[in-house]
Amino acid sequence: MVKHSAVAKEMHNHIGPARVFNCEENAKDAIINKDIKPGDVVFIRYEGPKGSGMPEMFYTTEALASDPELVATTALITDGRYSSATRGPAIGHVSPEAAAGGPIALVEEDDLIKIDISNRKLEIVGIAKEKRSSQEIEEILQARRENWVKSDLSKKKGVLAQYEKLATSPMKGGYMG
Template identity: 45%
Template structure:
């Protein structure tokens, strides 16, 4: 799930001790890890080692590489760009597919696969995953961590289960678990956990079934309005539209539970839980509330999804799109006040990590 994914990323980025991402909460090793983490914090303070000394460009690249090998939550494509922004490190979503194309999907955890996080822990944990990636020359082992470098950790690591942490020859796929799609619907990108998409849905074209909120989508699903072949559109759930990007966990869960995940796709400017599976495409940028094309999709429009070729297209003529833009405006923003109103005014698009663009207001 997303929390597990980001806990793993914390360790991969060097900001957590070995085992931080995978030791089960019920094990005594987790209590011991907490004790050691507190001791390590005090040591780092004494040595004046700060987060920006650890979260460097090397660390971000290693994080992205491991992300692809693990097939983490799509939310990592929000959090990693946001972390990079705070660390003053450039992060371009356009480069994600190049990394994905070069990194095999080595670990496939529930719900995409049969293994759970405890299995990864018993297989050697993230240090073992990084050892495998280092053998392939895909990471920089000189990247710093809170307790040395990744080279230090890799030297002590062992891969204890070749089925859980596979080699390149036996990888689930020769490309990574996440992909960024582009097209007229998402000129700035959209994200899909392709490692959790059924083979028959990797390429799909179907009629749009549009909903202007998560609640409306759920009502439509339960009322039987979505049928086999549809592309479910959930809009106005992006950073500005929400405001705040809610997880579309209920719609994706309903689609899977109704047995439609092998014939239906879902696209949204919102985001998903790490538990989501199927052809669930999120983070569409620009979002509907910012005037993105998603706001002008109508029921019955054909939408083409081609995950292997990183494409997401609305199959409507440019003249028709221009006519729709001319005769109507996006849905009026929801009435909010206080911090939510300030957030909506300052938040960036999802492709930038939904960061607050404070520089524009200072």
């Protein structure tokens, strides 16, 4: 999901390097510490229903919104959720989520990410900051799929462990099924 009316026209078609984080806290810290640059595409994964219960990415979106260099030039993509007040190029509820083995789990640092708001497309168009053919990218993603390791559900306890086991896809509402 993206609130396209809140995205600057310059970002409706954008290609930038992926900056990949497995939790919101690390992404927020990278923004505050100025490790994120204009044009970057920040990925926060494992924040969907099966990952961490699908919390709102409030602190990260606020960190971006409060930085005048980044607010309209830096995309944020997550399998977590946003509030209705989020502005800028923020794409959330990515599904299937990372914890379920969705494509967001396969993105690596410095992959080139293409965002095309008008055509509703989000895709990897390069590896290690170099553009590649779609066939090359599919071969690389297939190798990444084969090496991906599912998270261990036994590490969570109580209600969150039950929710992780029973949660539906964000596309279906992320409720316990």
